[in-house]
Amino acid sequence: MEDVAVIGASMTRFGQREGWIRDLLAEAGRECLDDAGVAGDAVEHLYVSNMASGEFEGQTGVPNALAHDLGALPAYTARIDQTSSSGGAGIYAAWQSVASGASDLTMLVGGEKMTHRTTAEATDVIASLTHPCEYKHGVTLPSFAGLTARLYLDAYDAPRESLGKVAVKNHRNGVDNPHAQFREEVDLETVLNSPVVADPLRLYDFCPITDGSAALAFCPRSDAEEYADEYVEVAGVAGATDTHVVHERADPTTMRGVVESSDRAYGMAGLSPDDVDVAELHDMFSILEFLQFEDLGFAEKGEGWRAVEAGRTDRDGELPVNTSGGLKSKGHPLGASGVAQAYEIYRQLVGDAGDRQVNADVGLACNVGGFGNCVTTTIFEGVEA
Amino acid sequence: MEDVAVIGASMTRFGQREGWIRDLLAEAGRECLDDAGVAGDAVEHLYVSNMASGEFEGQTGVPNALAHDLGALPAYTARIDQTSSSGGAGIYAAWQSVASGASDLTMLVGGEKMTHRTTAEATDVIASLTHPCEYKHGVTLPSFAGLTARLYLDAYDAPRESLGKVAVKNHRNGVDNPHAQFREEVDLETVLNSPVVADPLRLYDFCPITDGSAALAFCPRSDAEEYADEYVEVAGVAGATDTHVVHERADPTTMRGVVESSDRAYGMAGLSPDDVDVAELHDMFSILEFLQFEDLGFAEKGEGWRAVEAGRTDRDGELPVNTSGGLKSKGHPLGASGVAQAYEIYRQLVGDAGDRQVNADVGLACNVGGFGNCVTTTIFEGVEA
Numbered sequence: 001m002e003d004v005a006v007i008g009a010s011m012t013r014f015g016q017r018e019g020w021i022r023d024l025l026a027e028a029g030r031e032c033l034d035d036a037g038v039a040g041d042a043v044e045h046l047y048v049s050n051m052a053s054g055e056f057e058g059q060t061g062v063p064n065a066l067a068h069d070l071g072a073l074p075a076y077t078a079r080i081d082q083t084s085s086s087g088g089a090g091i092y093a094a095w096q097s098v099a100s101g102a103s104d105l106t107m108l109v110g111g112e113k114m115t116h117r118t119t120a121e122a123t124d125v126i127a128s129l130t131h132p133c134e135y136k137h138g139v140t141l142p143s144f145a146g147l148t149a150r151l152y153l154d155a156y157d158a159p160r161e162s163l164g165k166v167a168v169k170n171h172r173n174g175v176d177n178p179h180a181q182f183r184e185e186v187d188l189e190t191v192l193n194s195p196v197v198a199d200p201l202r203l204y205d206f207c208p209i210t211d212g213s214a215a216l217a218f219c220p221r222s223d224a225e226e227y228a229d230e231y232v233e234v235a236g237v238a239g240a241t242d243t244h245v246v247h248e249r250a251d252p253t254t255m256r257g258v259v260e261s262s263d264r265a266y267g268m269a270g271l272s273p274d275d276v277d278v279a280e281l282h283d284m285f286s287i288l289e290f291l292q293f294e295d296l297g298f299a300e301k302g303e304g305w306r307a308v309e310a311g312r313t314d315r316d317g318e319l320p321v322n323t324s325g326g327l328k329s330k331g332h333p334l335g336a337s338g339v340a341q342a343y344e345i346y347r348q349l350v351g352d353a354g355d356r357q358v359n360a361d362v363g364l365a366c367n368v369g370g371f372g373n374c375v376t377t378t379i380f381e382g383v384e385a
Numbered sequence: 386m387e388d389v390a391v392i393g394a395s396m397t398r399f400g401q402r403e404g405w406i407r408d409l410l411a412e413a414g415r416e417c418l419d420d421a422g423v424a425g426d427a428v429e430h431l432y433v434s435n436m437a438s439g440e441f442e443g444q445t446g447v448p449n450a451l452a453h454d455l456g457a458l459p460a461y462t463a464r465i466d467q468t469s470s471s472g473g474a475g476i477y478a479a480w481q482s483v484a485s486g487a488s489d490l491t492m493l494v495g496g497e498k499m500t501h502r503t504t505a506e507a508t509d510v511i512a513s514l515t516h517p518c519e520y521k522h523g524v525t526l527p528s529f530a531g532l533t534a535r536l537y538l539d540a541y542d543a544p545r546e547s548l549g550k551v552a553v554k555n556h557r558n559g560v561d562n563p564h565a566q567f568r569e570e571v572d573l574e575t576v577l578n579s580p581v582v583a584d585p586l587r588l589y590d591f592c593p594i595t596d597g598s599a600a601l602a603f604c605p606r607s608d609a610e611e612y613a614d615e616y617v618e619v620a621g622v623a624g625a626t627d628t629h630v631v632h633e634r635a636d637p638t639t640m641r642g643v644v645e646s647s648d649r650a651y652g653m654a655g656l657s658p659d660d661v662d663v664a665e666l667h668d669m670f671s672i673l674e675f676l677q678f679e680d681l682g683f684a685e686k687g688e689g690w691r692a693v694e695a696g697r698t699d700r701d702g703e704l705p706v707n708t709s710g711g712l713k714s715k716g717h718p719l720g721a722s723g724v725a726q727a728y729e730i731y732r733q734l735v736g737d738a739g740d741r742q743v744n745a746d747v748g749l750a751c752n753v754g755g756f757g758n759c760v761t762t763t764i765f766e767g768v769e770a
Contacts, residue, residue, distance in 0.1 A: 052445065054439060054510070055445075058513050059513055060436065060466075060468060060510075060513045061514030061629070061754070061755055064468075064754070067629070068629040068630070073627070074625040074627065074641060074642065074645045075625070075626060076477070076625055076626070076646075076759075076761075077467065077624075077759055078466065078467045078477075078478070078759075079465070079466040079467065080463055080464070080466075081445075081465075082462065082464065083446050083449075089463040092487075093463070093481075095485070096478075096482055096485040096487055097481055100386055100481040100484035100485035101386045101484070102477075102480075102481055125445075128439055128444055129445045129446030130446070131450065132444075238461065239461035239462075239463070240459040240461055241449055241458050241459050241460060241461070241462050244446070244449045244450045245453070256458075256459060260459045261461075369446070369449070370446055373446060373449040374446075374448070374463075376461075
C-alpha cells in the first residue's frame with residue numbers, strides 16, 4: 001500500500017452562487033490545480049463528490065464535463081455519492097486510487113448547486129435519503145435532530161444554552177473565513193430566540209442551504225516533494241454505516257458510524273484522540289457537534305457539551321473545533337462539505353489558515369451522511385520536506 | 386498492490402420488475418453472498434453502482450439501505466455513478482478497495498429501476514448526461530448512434546445488414562439466458578423492417594428500458610481459495626474518458642475511452658487482444674458493438690462488421706461476443722449492466738454458463754457511459770485452485 005499525500009487544496013466562496021454545478025466544480029478544480037502546481041492533463045483519476053445534480057439541476061454526467069473543463073482528458077472519472085458525506089467518501093475513494101497504485105495523481109472535486117430549487121424543494125431532495133417509513137410520517141433529518149437534542153439534554157443534564165454556544169462559536173470562526181456563507185457573529189440571545197424549527201432546536205441550530213465546491217489533489221507520498229515543500233499525509237481514513245432506520249438504534253445519542261470509522265482511522269494512523277490538534281466536525285445541526293465530539297473520543301459520553309461550555313473547542317482552546325466556521329456558518333453544499341472540511345485541515349496543517357490559524361500537527365475531519373447513516377473519518381498529518 | 390479475485394456473482398431476472406430498487410439490489414446481493422459462501426456481516430466495503438435512483442424513484446441513500454438489508458452493518462458504503470458505465474466504475478472501485486488493502490471483502494451491487502417512469506421520462510433522465518448544447522437541439526444518444534452508424538457504413542463500405550446481424554446474434558444468445566429480458570430469436574428481416582428510430586437505425590438496433598440488478602464479491606487473491614475452488618482474477622482494469630461534447634471528436638467512429646482504457650487494462654494484465662477468448666461489449670446500440678470490437682483491438686478499424694458477417698463473434702466463433710445476449714436482448718438497467726457483463730464473464734470462466742458455455746480462459750468486459758464519454762475495460766482470468 002502506497003502512503004498518500006495531499007499536495008493541493010481549494011474551495012470556492014460558499015453561498016448563493018450563479019451558474020451551474022459545472023461552473024462551481026471547474027472553479028474549485030482549476031484553483032486546486034494551481035495550488036498543487038500541476039497541469040490538468042497530469043490528472044489520472046478525477047472524482048466528483050456530489051449527491052444530487054440530477055435532482056437539483058437535471059444535469060448528470062458531470063464528472064465527464066469536468067474532465068473537459070479541466071483539460072484532464074482522458075483521465076478516468078466517476079461520481080461518488082454518499083449523501084451529505086459524499087465528500088468524505090470521495091476522500092476515501094481518492095485515497096484508495098493512489099494507495100492501490102491505480103493513479104499517481106488524483107483530483108477530487110466536491111460540489112453541490114442547491115439554490116436552483118426552493119428551500120422546500122431542496123430539503124425534499126435531502127429527505128429522499130431517509131427510509132420511506134420515516135419520510136412518510138414527516139420524520140426528516142431536522143426532526144431527528146430535535147428529538148435527539150431533547151434526549152441528549154435530558155440524559156446528560158445539559159443546558160439548552162450549550163447547544164446555542166456551538167452556533168455562537170462557529171459563527172465567530174466563520175467571520176475570518178473569506179469563503180464562508182455567513183461572516184457575521186451572532187450572540188447567544190439571538191440564537192436562543194430564533195424561530196423554533198424542531199423543538200428544542202431553533203433556526204440558528206441548523207446549517208443553511210448552500211452552493212459551493214472544494215477540491216483536493218492527491219499523490220503517492222513518495223512523489224509529494226516534487227510538488228510541495230509543505231504538504232499533508234493521509235494518516236488514517238475509514239468509513240462505516242449505522243442503521244438506515246434511526247429508530248432501530250439502541251441509543252440515538254451514539255453515532256455508531258462515527259465510533260467505528262474513527263476507531264479504524266486512529267488504528268491505521270497509529271494515533272489516538274489525544275494526538276488530534278484541530279478538528280472539523282459535521283455540525284449540520286448543533287447537537288451533532290456534541291455527539292461527534294464524544295464518539296470520536298474527545299470526551300466521555302455525555303460530557304461533550306461541557307467542552308463547548310468551557311471553551312475547550314474555541315480557536316484558542318485545547319482542541320479547536322470547526323475553525324472554518326463549520327457547516328453552520330460556512331454553509332453546507334452537500335457533496336462539497338467533506339472536501340471543504342479537509343481543505344480547512346490542510347490549510348491549518350501547512351500553516352496557511354490566515355486569521356484562523358491554530359497550532360496543529362494533526363487534524364481530523366468527520367463527515368456525516370444522513371442522520372449518521374454513513375460516516376467517514378479522515379486523519380491528516382502535516383509534513384515538512 | 387494486492388492481486389484481486391472475484392469469488393461470487395449473481396444477477397436478477399432483467400425486465401419489468403415489481404418493487405423498488407432496494408428490492409432488486411437486495412435480491413442480487415443475497416444471491417451473491419450465497420454464491421460466494423459469505424455472511425453479510427463479513428462484507429467490509431459495499432458499493433452500489435447506480436445512475437439515478439433519485440430521478441427514477443425519488444429515493445437516495447440506497448447503499449445504506451442495502452447494508453441494512455444484507456445485514457452488512459457497519460460496512461463502509463458508497464454509490465458509484467458513471468451513467469451507463471456505473472457498473473464498470475463500480476468494478477474499478479471494488480478492485481481499488483481490495484488492491485489498496487482497505488477491504489478484505491468487498492461486495493458490488495449494481496442496479497437500476499427504470500420502469501417507475503414512462504419510456505419518455507426515462508430517456509429524458511438518460512439524456513441529462515449529454516451536454517446542454519446537444520440536448521437542447523434534440524441530439525440525444527440515439528441520434529448520435531444514428532449519425533455515427535451512417536458515418537461508419539459510408540466510410541467502411543459496410544452493408545446495413547451487418548448492423549442487423551448484431552441484433553440477430555445477440556437475440557439468439559439471449560434465448561439461452563434465463564435472466565434476459567427478451568428470450569426470443571429475431572430474424573434479419575424483422576430487424577431491418579422494424580420502425581425507424583434514428584435513420585439508418587431501427588427499433589431492433591436499440592436496447593430496451595429495463596429493471597434489474599447484478600452483484601459481484603471481491604477479495605484478495607491470496608484469500609480466494611478459502612471461498613472457492615474455481616474463481617476469477619481481475620487481471621487488468623482501467624477507465625478513461627472521451628470528450629463530453631461528441632462533435633469535438635476528430636473521428637466519432639473511434640471511441641477514445643475504449644482505446645485508452647483497454648490499452649491500460651491489457652498492459653496491466655500483460656495480455657493482448659489475441660489472448661481474449663470471450664467478450665461482453667456494450668451494445669446499447671448495434672453500431673457500438675462494431676466500434677468497440679475495433680477499438681479493443683479485435684479487428685482493424687473499419688473491419689469490425691466483417692467479423693459479425695463472418696460469424697467470428699457467434700457463440701461457436703473464434704471470439705464469442707455477448708454470449709449473455711448483450712444489452713440488446715438481456716436488457717440495460719443502467720447501473721447493473723457493467724456488473725452483469727462481469728457476471729457473464731465470471732460464469733463463462735468458471736465453466737458454469739449452462740447452454741451459453743464457451744471454451745474460455747480469458748474474458749473481457751467493456752462498459753460504455755454516454756456515447757463513449759467514459760469507459761471502463763476489465764480483463765478477467767479464470768483460476769483453478
